[in-house]
Amino acid sequence: MPTLPVNIGSYLVNLCSALLLLTCFAIVAQRRLMACVDLFALQSGFLAVTATLVAYLTGIHHIYLAAILTIAIKAIILPRILKKIVRQLNVQREVSMYVNIPTGLLICGGLVILAFFITQPIVHLGFLLTQDSLAIALAIVLIGFFIMVSRQKAVTQVIGFLVMENGLFLAATAAAYGMPLMVELGIFFDVLVAGLIVGIYTHQIQETFGSVDTSRMKALKE
């Protein structure tokens, strides 16, 4: 059972959530695809640590299971699949982006403020332990969304989606100490399948277009 006082526990949870947010910014600022994948794996690691902390401090056991699955699927399996894709496709860097890096970072800063602003009226309903994590979680979701729309490479778009998923998982852990077990398992399953599908798909795109640059997809315009 928990031996830490609640306020120290709360600090630790906040610290971990903040580290998650920090890795988001690092992904936004990173052009090298391999490094993006590594950063995503690191972020998933921080997420698992946050979940373990919450599980330890609250004594709710099924969050441990979620933490283990996070490590297994998001920190090990999916990064491996993504790295394999990057190696096969032989693209190392994102050369052109729709938004350049400094502007992107500024926009993400704005998104964090927006997230705190939106969640402000509802955080007081939350648990003391994880009160501030909900805003951070929404910020991560929004930044993931931004990564998806601002990058052109299929792999980085997928990383954006997975970052969004991490944000959602943090939200579920922070706001409600995790979703019901059945739902949680379903979500992990969906994420894993999505990763596999993307693996097959990028391969097909590469074969057909000779590039994974989605900006080359121009045939279907109004």
Added chain:
Amino acid sequence: MPDENHVTLMVLAAPVVAATLSLFIKNIRTLHGLNVMTMVILVVADLVLWATVVREESFTALGNVVFIDSLSIFILSIVVGVGFSCSIYLWSYFDDEAIQQLVQPHRLWTFFPLYHVFLFAMIVATLANSLGVQWVAVEATTLATVFLITFFKSRESLEAGWKYLILCSVGIALALFGTVLTYYSSIRVLGEENAALNLTSLLPVAAQMDGHVLKLAFIFILVGYGTKIGLVPMHTWLPEAYSEAPAPVTAMLAGVLETVAVYVVLRSKSIVDQAVSPGFTGNLLILIGLVSFGTAALFILIQRDYKRLFAYSSIEHMGLAMLGFGIGGPLGTFGGLWHLLNHALAKSLGFFAVGNIFRRYRTRQIHEVQGMAKVQPITAIAFLAGGLALVGMPPFSLFNSELLVITSLAQMTFQFDSFHLGRFLTITVSHEIRSLGIIMIIVLFAVALFGGFIYRLTGMVWGTPPAGVRQGEAWHIGQLPLALSVLALVWMGFSLPTQVEALLQRATDVVIGR
């Protein structure tokens, strides 16, 4: 009477068994046979469950995992009904493609397992008690359909599939945030328990839940599932995916998947409406419905591709249904639900016909298709009927449901309230907007739409057929779904069968929470 637990289990197990078997069967005829047989089982099971709902109002099965009431049975009937006609159509469609050697037989070995998984996911989304499981199932439909959309593996279809995968995954992720927020407010009331996302536990206590959280949750849910429904401005994947996918898949996407996504939104609406004034969800739905309707009507005017024409018509009809649900009340909701059914029938009819046309003419350009009346007389009649139904002409039942929605709009008195998003962003809509103004706009768009649609359809049906296109069309089993859909639309246009009307009535009560 059979036990409802067993029947429910059968509904869930049939597609799973079919998907597993399809992985191992290599004979094409057996694959088609298995598909049709699965659909027959589903239709029968659906009717048994329908009878149970008529008797018991609502029930849970398989230990609270499944919750079935009139609304879910109504949606399930659309799923299995359209699924059944699609399975018959699939048979003739792929036989034809195989004869023309455009589809290698072994490609069907990957088609059918995915198709059954897609069906299974939609059935789970319809029957699940938990909002979380509904989310998982809707996401699974996206994953299952990606490779169905890219089945022909052309450049364009890969592009459309990628756009579909990315946009729908993002949308669905936002919907998950909405679901998390719903859970956040429900455990305040219910405590931390596994059932706190179940409809059976949420509905009785919804009134005690925190209104602000639920408002925020509903916005995320509407945007998220709205992407799947294809509401403007989240619709950009839809015309591409619909025009690149094989016709039977498009029929399922347009007829069934959209309906299921609407169902999930309606479930959230009925919860949120209890905690906040119904004006909140209603106004959001009216706004997004009107925008979708108007935008789609304008885009229909400039289409040169007949598959895209029908795709935009889907956006337009979903907008209209959303308008009905937004207006709410017994009339608007009834109209909206009935419109879902009519649209599912008419749109699957439309895409079946479109599939026939494409297989003969091998082009999707409207101006290159002429003289259908001579080339494919049976398809031409079905195509014309589908087109007339989709622009809301009598005697087809879409006319009736559209009229219901517009009538409910006329009866509505606007009580807009303002809502706060954060501290200083407040959105208020004036009381002065009168419903008549909106009706004027809708009718104007409807006229534009009518013109755009009919002008193109008649151009395709009459005229001289281009050289090199084989003329004449024999009756075969693949025409049966077309005939049945036309028949059903006309029948409901004249008189709605009493059982269907009763089910619709009770489903309406479920949505408005009576």
